[in-house]
Amino acid sequence: MRSEARLGWLLVAPAVGVIALIAIFPLGWTVWESLHMHELRMPWLGKPFVGLDNYAEIAGDPRFWAALGHTAFFTVTSITLELVIGLFLALAMNRVFRGRGFVRAAILVPWAIPTVVAALLWRFMFESEGGIANAVLVDAKILSEPIVWFIETGTAWVPVILADVWKTTPFVALLLLAGLQNIDLSLYEAAAVDGANGWWQLRHITIPLLKPAILVTLIFRTLDGFRVFDLIYVLTGGGPGTSTEPVALYTFNALLQNLRFGYGSALSVVIFAITFGLAMLYVKGLGVRLGGEER
Structure with a gap:
């Protein structure tokens, strides 16, 4: 047994x-760096x-808490x-x-489109009053007149959220599709025989058995969401002002613009x-393991 354990190691x-x-x-080095005052400006x-x-x-920095709120939103x-x-x-996609x-x-x-390219595409559509988004919304009578999307906080978030949803939803759908294909079709057949409709099957069969796939999706997308940088950097630059600035962009500014390596490392931690x-x-x-079994 010891030889097998040694071989395994x-x-x-x-x-x-x-x-x-x-x-x-790198994580340990970042933690160590965060415990020092390291400013390349001085x-x-x-x-x-x-x-x-x-x-x-960081705890007393209102800009950090604002950036954290933007990231959470x-x-x-x-x-x-x-x-x-x-x-x-x-x-x-799971249907035949x-x-x-x-x-x-x-x-x-x-x-498959690079994030920067997608961000430039959505910025082009929303950037000016004569842009594609304004033209479509005015023609559809949703807007009475064109607006400038990137000068107000509320409207600046619209292209940011739409661009991220448009680009990342296929990834989420792919993960959920993998989970759907692991569900035994006989469960739906038995439920249909008992008179269960599609909504009942979705709530009591599909979603409970998709918990492992949903868990993986939430973990991946939360990690992506909290480190979002390139999309917002290209679309709004964190503006107007700092009203769309996420913590990753704030950390970038602290590290590479203000050259505060100690403070920026603490933000990263x-x-x-x-x-x-x-x-x-x-x-x-969610009460599940990544392997799929319930806890």
């Missing part, structure tokens, strides 16, 4: 070493150890829409019909702690 040692090199070591100060001072500054809104629309698309392969491939096209905590809450709240 030897076999996994390369993978453990790679994980330690590319994940654990190199003569050196790199003194300041303990938790950077974290105390973006994450909750986009994930909610993506789950609803993604479930509808997954249910549609002619051309299903082509439809599945076509739905994935937005996900806080983002990691928040996303890790949310992942654990999802696992506890």
